[in-house]
Structure formats: C-alpha cells, structure tokens
Amino acid sequence: FTKxxxxxxxxxxxxxxGTYFAGDLSGITAGRLPIWFQRFYKPGKKISRNRNWGDKLDQIVEKAPDWDIGIIVGVPAWLQLLIEKIIDRYQVKDIHEIWPNLKIFVHGGVSFEPYRKGFEKLLGKPMIYIETYLASEGFLAFQALPNRKSMRLVLNNGIFHEFVPFTSDNFDEDGNIKKEAKTLKIDEIEEDKDYAVLISTCAGAWRYLIGDVIRFVSKSESEIIITGRTKHFLSLCGEHLSVDNMNKAIELASEELNIRVKEFTVLGVPFESLFAHNWYVGTDDEVDAVKLTESIDRELKKLNDDYAVERNHALKKIEVRPLPSGDFYEWMRQNGKEGGQNKFPRVLKGEKAKSWQEFIRTKYPDL
Incomplete structure (x- = not known):
C-alpha cells in the first residue's frame, strides 16, 4: 500500500x-471504496464518474505519467488496450518506463492465458498475476497461492453453493438447465468433473444459475478452475467443445505462429448437409489464415477426443478468419457493450451470431 x-x-x-440506483458492478464497487483506500485508488473520483468509455481511457492515458502505479485491476482485454494506448502516446518501449513499480495484475472475467503472450510484450519486468472470480451476486473464489492456475472457493461469506453436473442429463443442447437436474453439495462433488454453479445468498438470490462451468482440481482445498459457460460451448454433432478447449488451442496456436491474439469467437454453422465451425481471431500481427486454421484444428484434436472423432464425421469444415482486433471492440461498441465490465463472448449463438455475421458482411463484403 505504498503505490x-x-x-x-x-x-x-x-x-x-426513482426507486433504486443501478450500474456496473465495478462502478458500484469503486464508488463505495472505504476512506483509507481512496488515497491509493486511481483513476480517482472525477475520471471514474465518466460514462463515456473512450473519453475515460483517454483521460487515464493523459494522467498516466503523474501516477506511480503498483497494481492494476480489470478485465485483460481492456487493460491491454489501455497499456497499448499509453505506450503509443508517450513513445516508450514498455509500460514499465511509465510505471517502473508496476508489479501485480489482478484479473478476472475471462481466462488470461489467450492474452498472456500479447500482454507480456508490453512489459519490461515480470509481473505477479492474481486471478479472481466474482459476480454481482457475490465474491466466489480467488487465487490463494502464486503459480497456481486454480482458485479457492470462498465458503464462509454468506453464499450457499450447489453444483450441477454439466451433462446432457441436466442440461439441454442450448445450455438451459432441466427441471429434473440433479444437484450436489460441496461434500458430494468429485475432482476432474465439470459442474455448473447454483448459489443462494443472504442478499436474496435463490438457487441462481451463475452461468459458469467449473472443475474441482482439489476437493480437500476447494480449489477450482473455470472451464467455460453453460451457454458458451459448441456441440453441434457431439464434439463437446468447451471454452477451456478453445482458450488452450488459441494459446498454443499463438505460441506456434508467434502472434498475439487479443480476441476470438466461434460460431457453429450448417455446412452442406452437416456442420462447420467458423472462427474469428482478432490479431494485429501478420498471419497465414491456412496455417492458423491447421494449428487450431490440430491442437483441438489433441485436447478433445470427441472433437477429433467428429472431425472425421459430421464436423466437416473448420474456417479461421484473422481480423483486426479493433473489429471486435467496434462490434461491442455498436451493441452497447463497450467498457470494463464487458467481455466478448467466446461462442456466439442466436441473435448475437446473426448480428456479428451481418457486421462482418457489411465491413468485408468479399468475405
């Protein structure tokens, strides 16, 4: 607490x-900081009130050299964008030329691994990464020890957890929970199995489906990893592709091809009489789309046996389209989803998929 x-x-x-106040969780939290914390808090009260996300980022960029920042907190994509703006504005090699004491990045909301390669190119020194898992309904888990990729569930803070095995017995093909779904308590779960999370809280949430899918890596320590979302998965023909699989494949492909991937999303679409996956990968680096397709497809076959089987049967085509990362942020802005609380969906379905496809067609008529 010196920086x-x-x-x-x-x-x-x-x-x-007229009845209640409403806003983003991160905005509510920042507006209710205790007095002792306010001397450390940046960007400060004036900038934090700004509702225009673009203006807010520009204001932070202008003030950046005046601050001695030791800890940054937020969603990886937006913090990466901010740091890139600062580096570009002051024409420095890395962010540590502006903030030499920057040591800790507290992040949450999405998996950090797909962002790591691009993020670390903006640094001059190693960082400590701390993952958190929180929602408007409560603080659910945190990374208890360094160098672990798991988080520890908070079991003594007014939240009662139930765990629903994430199987076809309990969820339909669209990720909706069935009425007859089986629920388990914390002492009944098993390691290395996927569960959706139901929470009941002192604030009045009752058996609320938080939307995340988790996996216990240690039952004795209540250590979990987030493997996806109940509605962010693809299983058009039994490929059972999770967000965890997608994140890992992007991470491995970006390492192989030495590119920085800032965003990506996947759509499941009909192809001839069977199915295809359309990937859209946000990168500002030069990349061969064919090589990127081959790399992602190859890694997914290694990661997921069901995917490997279906690639020889019903899943006939995989198409990967590299796009400038700015396209993803532009689509979010057009849909009122710009800002630190918002994450680009890893899987697009229904109306969101149609909106994205129309956006891409308008922007790139030849695609």
Missing amino acids: GILMLGGSTDLEFN
Whole structure:
C-alpha cells in the first residue's frame, strides 16, 4: 500500500430510476471504496464518474505519467488496450518506463492465458498475476497461492453453493438447465468433473444459475478452475467443445505462429448437409489464415477426443478468419457493450451470431 492501484471499470455515476440506483458492478464497487483506500485508488473520483468509455481511457492515458502505479485491476482485454494506448502516446518501449513499480495484475472475467503472450510484450519486468472470480451476486473464489492456475472457493461469506453436473442429463443442447437436474453439495462433488454453479445468498438470490462451468482440481482445498459457460460451448454433432478447449488451442496456436491474439469467437454453422465451425481471431500481427486454421484444428484434436472423432464425421469444415482486433471492440461498441465490465463472448449463438455475421458482411463484403 505504498503505490497507486489502478482499477479500470465502469462508471461510478450510477443511474437512478426513482426507486433504486443501478450500474456496473465495478462502478458500484469503486464508488463505495472505504476512506483509507481512496488515497491509493486511481483513476480517482472525477475520471471514474465518466460514462463515456473512450473519453475515460483517454483521460487515464493523459494522467498516466503523474501516477506511480503498483497494481492494476480489470478485465485483460481492456487493460491491454489501455497499456497499448499509453505506450503509443508517450513513445516508450514498455509500460514499465511509465510505471517502473508496476508489479501485480489482478484479473478476472475471462481466462488470461489467450492474452498472456500479447500482454507480456508490453512489459519490461515480470509481473505477479492474481486471478479472481466474482459476480454481482457475490465474491466466489480467488487465487490463494502464486503459480497456481486454480482458485479457492470462498465458503464462509454468506453464499450457499450447489453444483450441477454439466451433462446432457441436466442440461439441454442450448445450455438451459432441466427441471429434473440433479444437484450436489460441496461434500458430494468429485475432482476432474465439470459442474455448473447454483448459489443462494443472504442478499436474496435463490438457487441462481451463475452461468459458469467449473472443475474441482482439489476437493480437500476447494480449489477450482473455470472451464467455460453453460451457454458458451459448441456441440453441434457431439464434439463437446468447451471454452477451456478453445482458450488452450488459441494459446498454443499463438505460441506456434508467434502472434498475439487479443480476441476470438466461434460460431457453429450448417455446412452442406452437416456442420462447420467458423472462427474469428482478432490479431494485429501478420498471419497465414491456412496455417492458423491447421494449428487450431490440430491442437483441438489433441485436447478433445470427441472433437477429433467428429472431425472425421459430421464436423466437416473448420474456417479461421484473422481480423483486426479493433473489429471486435467496434462490434461491442455498436451493441452497447463497450467498457470494463464487458467481455466478448467466446461462442456466439442466436441473435448475437446473426448480428456479428451481418457486421462482418457489411465491413468485408468479399468475405
């Protein structure tokens, strides 16, 4: 607590509808900081009230040299974008030329691994990474020890957890929970199996499906990893492709081809009489689309036996399209999803998929 703590989140200027105030969780949290913490907190009260996300980032960039930041907190994609802006504005080699004491990155919301390669190119020194798992309904888990990829569930803070095995017995093909779904308590779970999480809280949430899919890596320590979302998966023909598989494949492909991937999303589509996966990968590096397709496809076959089988049967085509990373942020802005609280969906379905395809067709008529 001798350095500044930059928390990049939503506006603290909440909306009032005559009955209650509403806003992003990160904005609510920043607006309710205890007095003792406020001396460390950046970007400060004035900038944090700004509802215009673009203006807020520009204001932070202008103030950056005046701050001695030791800890940054936020969603990886937006913090990476901010750091790139700062480096570009002051024409420095890395962010540590501006903030030499920057040591810790507290992140959450999405897996950090696909972002790691691009993020670490912006650094001049090693960083300590701490993952957290929180939602508007409560603080669920945190990384208890360094160098672990798992987080420890918080079991003594007013949240009662139930765990639903993430199987076809309990969920339909769209990821909706079935009425007859079986639930387990914390003492009934097994390691290395996927579960959706139900929570009941002192604040009034009752058996709320939080939407994440987790896996216990240690039952005795209640250590978990997040493997995906109940509705962010692809299984058009039995390939059972999870977000965890997708993240890992992108990480491995970016290492192999030496590219930085900032965003990606996947759509399942009909192809001839069978099926295909369309990948859209956000990178500002030059990359051969054919090589990227081959790399992702090859890694997914290693990671997922069901995927490997279906690639020889019903899943007939994989198409990977590299796009400038700015396209992803532009689509989010057009859909009112710009800001520190928002993450680009790893799988697009239904209306969101149609919206994205129309956006891409308009922007790239030849694709």
